[in-house]
Amino acid sequence: MTTSLRIFFRGGLTSYRALFTWLSPWILIPTFIVEPVFQVLFFAAVGRTAGVNDNSFYLIGNAVQYAAIPCLFAMSNTIGGERYSQTLSLLLVSPARRTPLFLGRALPVIVNGFACSVVALAVGALALGVTLAPVTWLPLALVVAVCSFACTGLGLVTAGLALRVRETAVLANIVFGVLLIFCGTNVPLSALPGWMAAVGGWLPMTHGIAAARELAGGSRLSDVTGLIAQELGVGLLYIVIGLGLLAFFESESRRRATLEIA
Amino acid sequence: MTVIEVTDLQRRYRSRSGVFKRTTRVVEAVRGIDFAVERGELFGLLGPNGAGKTTTIKMLITLLLPSGGAARVLGYDVVEDAREVRRRVGYVFGGDRGLYERLCALDNLRYFAELYAVAPREQAARIGELLELVGLKGHEHERVEGYSRGMRQRLHIARGLLHRPEVLFLDEPSIGIDPVGARELRATVAALVEGGTTVLLTTHYMFEADELCDRIAVIADGRIVAEGTPDELKAGSSAGQVVEVEVYGSAEFALDGLRALRGVTSVIVEVRDQAQVVVVRSGGVGDLTQHVLDALEGVNRGKVTARQPTLEDAYVELVAGA
Numbered sequence: 001m002t003t004s005l006r007i008f009f010r011g012g013l014t015s016y017r018a019l020f021t022w023l024s025p026w027i028l029i030p031t032f033i034v035e036p037v038f039q040v041l042f043f044a045a046v047g048r049t050a051g052v053n054d055n056s057f058y059l060i061g062n063a064v065q066y067a068a069i070p071c072l073f074a075m076s077n078t079i080g081g082e083r084y085s086q087t088l089s090l091l092l093v094s095p096a097r098r099t100p101l102f103l104g105r106a107l108p109v110i111v112n113g114f115a116c117s118v119v120a121l122a123v124g125a126l127a128l129g130v131t132l133a134p135v136t137w138l139p140l141a142l143v144v145a146v147c148s149f150a151c152t153g154l155g156l157v158t159a160g161l162a163l164r165v166r167e168t169a170v171l172a173n174i175v176f177g178v179l180l181i182f183c184g185t186n187v188p189l190s191a192l193p194g195w196m197a198a199v200g201g202w203l204p205m206t207h208g209i210a211a212a213r214e215l216a217g218g219s220r221l222s223d224v225t226g227l228i229a230q231e232l233g234v235g236l237l238y239i240v241i242g243l244g245l246l247a248f249f250e251s252e253s254r255r256r257a258t259l260e261i262a
Numbered sequence: 263m264t265v266i267e268v269t270d271l272q273r274r275y276r277s278r279s280g281v282f283k284r285t286t287r288v289v290e291a292v293r294g295i296d297f298a299v300e301r302g303e304l305f306g307l308l309g310p311n312g313a314g315k316t317t318t319i320k321m322l323i324t325l326l327l328p329s330g331g332a333a334r335v336l337g338y339d340v341v342e343d344a345r346e347v348r349r350r351v352g353y354v355f356g357g358d359r360g361l362y363e364r365l366c367a368l369d370n371l372r373y374f375a376e377l378y379a380v381a382p383r384e385q386a387a388r389i390g391e392l393l394e395l396v397g398l399k400g401h402e403h404e405r406v407e408g409y410s411r412g413m414r415q416r417l418h419i420a421r422g423l424l425h426r427p428e429v430l431f432l433d434e435p436s437i438g439i440d441p442v443g444a445r446e447l448r449a450t451v452a453a454l455v456e457g458g459t460t461v462l463l464t465t466h467y468m469f470e471a472d473e474l475c476d477r478i479a480v481i482a483d484g485r486i487v488a489e490g491t492p493d494e495l496k497a498g499s500s501a502g503q504v505v506e507v508e509v510y511g512s513a514e515f516a517l518d519g520l521r522a523l524r525g526v527t528s529v530i531v532e533v534r535d536q537a538q539v540v541v542v543r544s545g546g547v548g549d550l551t552q553h554v555l556d557a558l559e560g561v562n563r564g565k566v567t568a569r570q571p572t573l574e575d576a577y578v579e580l581v582a583g584a
Contacts, residue, residue, distance in 0.1 A: 003379045014373045018362035086359035090421075093323050094377040095348040101377075254327045257275055 004100040011096075012104025019081030020074045032112075036066035036120035037127065043186050044128055053188075055128040060212045061185040063120035065205055067113035067148045068179050072172040074112060075155025078105040079162035079246075080169070088259060092250060102159070102246055103239070106152045113148030114141075132216055139221040143212045146228055150204035150235030151179075156242025163249035164258055179205050204238065207231040265429055265460045266299035266322065270331035273317050291317040293484035294331060299477075304451070304461045306475035308468075310581055314484040315464040316355075319431050322462070323353045335429060349378075352427030354418045356437035363407040367398055367417050370406060371424060378425035392420040395450065412443035419450060430454065432463045436470060448474055468574035478573075480580045488580050492573050499576035503544045505554045508537040508564030516540075519557040525550070528579075537564055543575060 022028055044058040082088035091101075118141060125132055132140070158175065162168040179185070182196055183205040189197040200206045211227035253259045273292040278284055292314040299305040307315045320326040322333055324344040332339065338346040362370050371389045380388060393399045396416035406414065415435065422430060432451065436444040444467075451474055455461055465471055471478055472492045479489040488495060502525075513531065517540075520529045525544045532539045540558070544550045551568045 003376070006376050006382070011373060011376045014365070014369060014376075015362075018365045018369070018373070021364070023364075085362060086357075087362060089320075089325055090353065090360060090374075091377070093325050093348055093353055094374070095345050095379070096377040254325065257326055259325075 008100040008104035016108035040124035065185040067117040070112040071151035074109040076158045076168035147208035153235040153238030160245025267334045272330035274329040306471040306478040309481035352422035352430045354422035356434040368402040472573040495576045499571040506567045510562040
């Protein structure tokens with residue numbers, strides 16, 4: 001295995017273990033299992049009461065969208081955590097290539113987001129009595145994985161900003177709220193004002209949630225490949241932006257000493 | 263062969279404050295310094311807090327860009343050839359932080375071994391060797407969050423040496439370590455230099471610099487105010503003799519009398535443990551002791567010591583005069 005591949009796989013997993021402080025069972029179980037189910041149940045109850053949509057609509061939207069929690073927070077922590085443990089300067093004076101270094105950190109996060117969503121889907125379906133045909137589970141899992149990938153791309157952007165600003169949890173919370181509103185999680189895009197739907201089209205999750213809903217409604221995987229491709233494209237776009245920001249702010253940190261004074 | 267070459271190196275920090283009325287403050291942290299370190303040398307950079315030592319090191323390890331001047335490490339420019347410099351240098355700073363607390367020592371070292379491209383076949387042996395060197399063998403599977411400060415500092419040293427750097431930058435490595443740990447650290451550093459590693463060390467402990475350094479540069483307010491071997495710096499001190507007298511109770515009334523003595527260059531009172539110590543430095547060569555004791559007539563005195571100037575005496579004089 002080449003150095004870059006080792007940094008990507010082994011380094012990525014090690015830094016995830018080192019920096020993502022939520023990996024204690026006391027945080028992990030409530031955050032990744034209990035909270036997403038609460039979110040699903042809450043919006044399903046609101047939607048049912050208002051008579052807007054059925055349980056399946058809210059189950060799919062919220063379970064898939066909840067992957068954003070690990071994707072945004074864990075990625076922000078890959079830089080914020082380094083800053084907190086004062087290892088950031090050591091990381092930046094290492095000769096390691098930055099692309100495998102930071103992309104490797106994204107891989108465990110994608111798996112985390114995927115697992116979180118799948119559990120929320122399964123538990124939420126049981127709790128709400130939503131029946132998903134066994135044949136849809138595999139395509140649904142694929143869509144959830146693509147959504148986690150795309151949202152981790154957005155997380156990489158927040159990680160890049162963490163090289164310039166100290167506090168990223170606030171930003172991650174705001175971005176999560178934006179995804180909740182703009183991605184069609186609980187309100188169909190067709191019901192949103194035009195500009196909001198247009199913004200949603202450039203955010204991760206939007207196309208993935210739409211694809212997941214179609215699959216749950218009986219469509220085949222081949223029917224939603226366009227949506228999946230759009231979700232992948234959005235994810236790639238954010239990854240490129242994230243890597244660009246990381247490179248830019250690293251260079252700025254050398255010029256303006258922002259690692260110390262940010 | 264010159265390993266570190268610093269020419270007119272400068273660094274300014276610009277900071278802004280205020281929300282509506284923004285003010286910009288410019289701090290000249292390093293104001294055009296020059297020095298060179300030869301291969302296998304242990305070079306000390308001494309100076310008070312805020313003198314520019316850490317900023318200088320940060321420029322040499324490529325963490326900061328200079329605002330002016332140039333620096334080369336192993337022939338590579340720290341601006342143009344940053345990656346080449348990074349491959350070849352190690353950096354260790356003092357203090358508790360700078361380690362992944364949730365990981366064990368072994369995982370910390372494995373991770374940095376990957377970052378520095380230590381060959382996988384060599385990693386296990388190299389890590390084992392370093393754990394042995396810094397005395398952490400047997401603790402390598404424990405999480406770092408349970409380590410003492412001394413253990414953390416030793417792990418820092420091991421991390422800095424993983425890729426066998428040709429040049430090692432040690433920024434106050436012994437800060438906060440107990441005397442036994444500090445002695446072991448000095449022995450480790452000395453062994454590294456003996457093995458051919460070039461070391462640039464910053465420290466506030468003068469005896470440490472005196473014991474370890476081949477040459478020293480004293481930096482104050484961003485400028486180098488003196489450079490030479492420890493003996494040369496001591497010889498350059500105007501203090502030909504130093505008399506120290508332990509006193510109990512107030513000695514303030516006698517200080518003016520001491521300062522008036524012929525040849526006396528400085529009189530200071532230091533607090534050491536339970537006692538105060540009056541330190542009288544003289545540029546003359548004659549015995550000053552009796553005159554000092556006469557001037558302290560009526561003061562409750564303890565131990566009296568007459569000695570040659572130390573590196574600390576030279577340092578205090580240089581920094582005070584800067």
